[in-house]
Amino acid sequence: MRRLRTARLRHEAHELARRLTGGVTVRMTRWDTVEVSPTHGLRPRRYRLDDPQARRPVHAEVLRLDLPDAACLERLAGSCLLHGHVREVSLRIATMPTWLRGGLRPRGLARDTTAVSWRAVGSRLEVRLRWKSRRSVGDALDELCTTVLRPRRWEQTGGVVPTVDRTAWVRGSSTWPHGVLGDPPLDTSGPFPPLTTRTVEFRWPLVTALANPHGRRLVGTARRYSLRPDGDGVVLWTEAGDRVLSFHPRGSVEQTLVSPRWDKYAVVSLADDLPDTPFVDHVLAGLAACGVVMTSPSAAVRDRLAHRGHVVVDDPSTVDGPSGYQVSVAAARNAAIRHDPALRHTPLARLAAVGGTGSNGTGSNGEATPLSLPTVSVLIASKRPTDVMTCVRDLAAQTYPTFEVLLGTHGYTLDEATVADLRAHLPVPLRVVDVPADRTLGEVLGTLSRRADGELLAKVDDDDRYGPDHLTDLVVATRTSGADLVAKAARFVHLVGEGTTVDRTWAAVEAYDVTPAGGTMLLSRGVLQAAGGWSTSPRHVDADLLARVRSIGGTIYRTHGLGYVYVRHGGEHTWQADHAQLLDDGDVRYDGLPEAILTP
Known part of the structure; x- marks a missing residue:
């Protein structure tokens, strides 16, 4: 009898182990809740991603993810709710935006990867990764997210690499995808320290790979909408009373914003009775990240919005022309910096610290350790010594905190007094490199690039004009687009001889794979x-360079054209186009060079 009972217990234990390790399926039931179901008949359990006590072990052969959109995948990975080891991960996403359905883009497959598949049917995407040996769930989700969403870790050669675990998520200090997902947590006494040991105000991180200004067209007067409550959710309405977007807690805010049915250059008026909930806050953050400016008939609502870091106007009609474009750009920039997990704990957070607890990455219990930003090396290949000082003054006003300037004097030499004057204007390091006149432009840029210390390289032309947020906008666009090369549009062209600035509005749209x-x-x-x-x-x-970046499978993103003016003197330029053609290209002309194009 004892042997039979022992055999039965062993059989039950084996069957339970088979059920637990055979496979696990994860589904999203709400924007903040997942349902985890073992494959073999055990009852599913639900977990809130923001519940400090929620943590689910997964030791299975296959981890299956059945998700409505890509934003759910990034939230699931960043929350570190799941831990354990798996041999295979299988993902099915019901709806993917067009700019993320272009094909497989793994950062670098592990050596023991035995199977990879990518299948896109319409808007649906299916991805499968399998390894020879078991991998931690954190590593598996990291590799999967990199393949699907193309998140960019800062390409830095030194500095803190924080560990991201469940504690970092619930404390509000998570930095994924910049940090390393730890499962089990990495040795915090070694090279992977936690970002902070203090509690920071928890804010739902925004998936800016979806909630971003892609497709925004900054032209004329901003479109007007209103946001009103509707049951458990909120609805975006046109002035004519047409329903445009419906946000509901059962769905994803970021995926809703991907819809082409609305204009991202917009002013949204908030109803007085809009509920003050985390979900509504997440909706407002997503709208702002797309470039939406907030307003309300109620002064109290406007004050509350401003206190929480949103860009707010009293009169929607003022969001018009270059100054209106700047307001929309500021709204998107602030929202990305405040809510993207890889940006909100960096020194950039001070730019978006409009108000409110935690607006600069801190909480009531103390400051979070700031996260390093990649250093930018600004490369200037100059043939015009008379233009260098104006260029240096534009760079001296940059809001991006970590950069250096390399000036290549192409065919001329600056005297020591001039170099000292340039250094006096710049708050960052300046190196001057003399290059013979017989060298080509590419050779000059190559020389500067080899001497540069920065992780990122920014090309600047000495005779063009740059606004104070130019470098910040490019770094933010690098993060939100996931592109290998980002640049602005040559939308605004200043013709010095005519004293005219041309607005080529056809270059206003923000898009992938267009000429920047x-x-x-x-x-x-x-x-x-x-x-x-x-x-x-x-x-x-x-x-x-653009052609060769594309040839290696790289992506190119052109962001807005604000904060940059292409200056045309009529002399020698690498871009061959006559003044008449440039004038004909312009839909709008301005006298002189309007300051609102450069400065917010």
Whole structure:
């Protein structure tokens, strides 16, 4: 009898182990809740991602993720709710935006990867990764997210690499995808310290790979909408009373914002009875990250919005023309910095510290350890010594906190007094490199790139004009777009001889794989090296680099054109276009150079 009972217990234990390790399926039931179901008949359990006590072990052969959209995947990974080990992860996403359905983009498959599949059918996406040996759930989700969402860790050569675990998530100090997902937690006494040991105000992180200004067209007067409560959710309405977007806790805010049915250059009026809940706050953060400016008939509501860091106007009609474009750009910039987990704990947070507890990454219990930003090396290949001081003054006003300037004097030499004057204007390091006149532009840029210390390289033309947020906008766009090279549009062209600035509104839209302005390109040293460096051709250096970045599978994103003006003197330029053509290209002309184009 004892043997039979022992055999039965062993059989039951084996069957239970088979059920537990055979497979686990994870589904989203609400924007903040997941349901975890073992494959073999055990009852599913639900977990809130923001519940400090929630933590689910997963030791299975296969982890299946059945999710409505990509934002759910990033939230699930960043929350570190699941821990354990799996041999295979299988993902099915019901709806993917077009700019993320372009194909498989793994950062680097592990050596023991035995199977990889990617299948896109319409808007649905299915991905499968399998390894020879078991991997931690954190590593598996990290690799999966990198393949699907293309999140970018800062390409830095030194500094803190924080560990991201469940504690970091519930304390509000999570920095995923910048941090390393720890499962089990990495040794915090070694190279992977926690970002902070103090509690920071918890805010739902925004998935800016979806909630971003992609497709925004800054032209004319902003579209007007109103946001009103509707049951458990909220609805965005047009002035004519048409329903545009419906946000409900059962769905994803970020995926709703992907819809092409609305204009991201907009002013949204909030109803007085809008509920003050985390879900509504997340909706407002997502709208702002797309470029939406807030307003309300109620002064109290406007004050509350401003206190929470939103860009607010009293009169919606003022969001018009260059000053209105700047307001929309500021709204998107502030929201990305405040709510993206890889940005909100960096020194950039001070730019978005409009008001409210935690607006600069701190809480009532103390300050979080600031996260390092990648250093930017600004490369200037100059043939015009008369333009250098104006360029340096524009760079001296930059809001981005960590950069250096490398000035290549192409065919001329600056005297010591002039160099000292330039250094006196700059709050960052300046290095001057003399390059012979017989060298091509690409050779000058190559020389500067080899001497640069920064992780990111920014090309700047000495005779163009740059606003104070130029570098910040490019770094933020690098994070939110996931592109290998980002740049601004050559939308605004100042013709010095005519005293006119042309607004080429056809270049207003923010998009992937369109031609950007060569004098605004930002890319990492790794991407530049993978593409083969700068061409030695005397012309078309920018177009050549863009073509070669595409040839290695890289993506290019053109963000807005604010804070940059292409200046045309009528002399020699690498971009060959006559004044008449530029004038004809412009839909709007301004006398002189309006300050609102450059300065917010």
